[in-house]
Amino acid sequence: MIQLGQILFILSVLVILHEFGHYITARMFKVRVEKFYLFMDAGFSLLKKKIGETEWGIGWLPIGGYVKLAGMVDESMDMEQMKQEAQPWEFRSKPAWQRLIIMLGGIIVNILLAWFIYTMVYVTYGQKYIATEAIQKNGLAFGETGLNVGFKNGDKILAVDGKYQDRFNRMTLDILLGDKIDIERNGEKKTIILTDPQKAEIIGKEGRDFIQPRLSSVVVDSVTPKSEAFKAGFKKGDHLVAIDNKEFKFFDELRDNLNTHKNDSVSITVIRNNERVNLKTLVDKDGKIGFLPTFKDKMDFEVVNKLSLFQAIPEAVKESYALLVYNVKQFKLILRPKTEAYKHVKSPVGIARALPNQWNWEFIWNFTALFSIGLAFMNLLPIPGLDGGHALFTIAEMITGKKLSEKAMGHVQTFGMIILLTLMALTFGKDIYQLIADKFF
Template identity: 75%
Template structure:
């Protein structure tokens, strides 16, 4: 329920402020706003009240929101008023440049919101990120798919497309968007070029966890009930010293050694209560025993940079721009079918499941800023039904001097809404199915 409450709060903030961007610019140019709705009121609304010329309300369908402007074919698909003579207060009566500003008003507010949130965050709790330089001090460890793509345990990332990324989480994303990755391998620089198929396999099987810091792994955190490790007598808190007499410095060295001894008997030396014990165990068909090492804690690698207001403002602008660029790169990745990135697109249901199950204002506001830039980018896309689609037709009109007929505009808007609703149905359906499957089939 807390995850649901968080996503509703975040969506409400974003939708209200986005639509307010359209509302305030429309009022600025003296366009009549007939409706202002949070969520869609298809058929009926939960709450509504008319104040002045505008009906304010909350719809029952949590799919965004809208403002209905007089003299415009929009989500309401109201074409009747378009058959009447144009009035001075209508959207269609205003110059193209004014209509363009009104269409971009929501996007502008979304970008400004992210800027304001980051400015406040940087001056209060500081800019926080997991430092690449610190986290890869001992080198990096890669999953099976990452190693197939050419990475090796112990590699250190030197650059991605010619740049060093100080934020570790961003660096992982950069690698998935990259054309060239340079790693330091035992003092030698090695260049790697990931194919779309390799990127797709990483996204499908390992995600961001395909790359982790290489750390000293010896302490057992948990043992699976009924596993070979449990049968051998391994318990939480044991420190593994050696296997078959061979000592290991890093966790990945241990797992790599076991993977070469599938369905094999091994001798494990552990330290328990300051005493060494020798345990006999047998690996399974993939070379595992059924226990987990104590994991590294990312908080240990976090850098906190608290700023003054004068430092925070440009840093917040830079961060907002950086996120917009990441959205562009993500979209380009989605358009490359071989990567399978389109399978990772999530609806609000999927996003809510990824949110923490405790209320954390710092996380919520950071996520709101991130989501706000994503909403701005999505609405910039030149798709009929989105702000970018309306803006595109207005720009074409400004260049050519020709206006799209009301009939054609109606067809375009209908086509756009069908496309958007189909995409929403697919993403919602995928995430709802996954939710049900996780609840009842595992």
């Protein structure tokens, strides 16, 4: 329920402000706004009230929202109105430059919203990120897919496509979006070229988790009841130092060794109360024995910069721009079929499942700003039915001096809506199926 509450709150903030961008610019140019809806009211609405010329309401389908402008072919597909003689208060009666501003109003508000939120977050909570330099002190550890594509535990990332990234959380994304990765291995510089099929393997199996800090000081945080570790006598606080009398320092060395002993027994040496204790345990078919580790050096990587308002404003602009660039790169990745990135596009259902189970205002505001940039980019796409599609035709009109007929615009809008609804059906269907499968299978 908390996840549902978070996604509804985030969507409500974004949709209301996005549509307000259209509303305020339309009113600025004296265009009549007939409807303003949060969420879609296909068939019926949950709540509605007419105030002045505008019907304000809440729809039942949480996939967006809309404002219905008089004299415009939009999501409502109201073609009857377009058959009447144009009126001064209608969208179609306004100059092209005014119509363009109205179309871009929602996108502009989304970008300004992200800028404002990041400014407030940096002032209130600080600018936070994981430092690449600190996290690579011991090198990096890689999952199975990372090792398969050519990385080795202990590698350090020097650059991706020739650029160094000082934020580790961004660097993992850079690797998936880039092609050429320069690394340092045992003091030597090497280069790894990632192919689209390799990216598909990483994205499909582990995603960003394919790369982790190489953590040392492996300590038992908790033991799973009735597990092999429980039967062997592992206890919270045990410091693991050797496996089959072979000393190790990093967690990935323990993990890899356990993976080579699946369905077999091993002897693990732990330090308990300053004494070495040998514990013999069985390794299960997944290469695990049944304990959760903790790491003494895990929390040393976060950088927190508390900024003043004047410092936060330009940093928020930089962050908003950086996220817009990442959206462009991710979209290009999705358009490359061999990466199979298109399979991992999420609907609000999938996004809600990825949200935390606890209400955290810092996370929510950061996520809202991130989502706001994503919404701005999505609406910029020149697809009929989206703001970018309307803007494209308006710009073409401004260049050529020729306006698309209402009939042709209706056909184009219908085509765009079919594309959008098909994509929505596929993403919603995939996420709902996954939700049901996880619950019942």
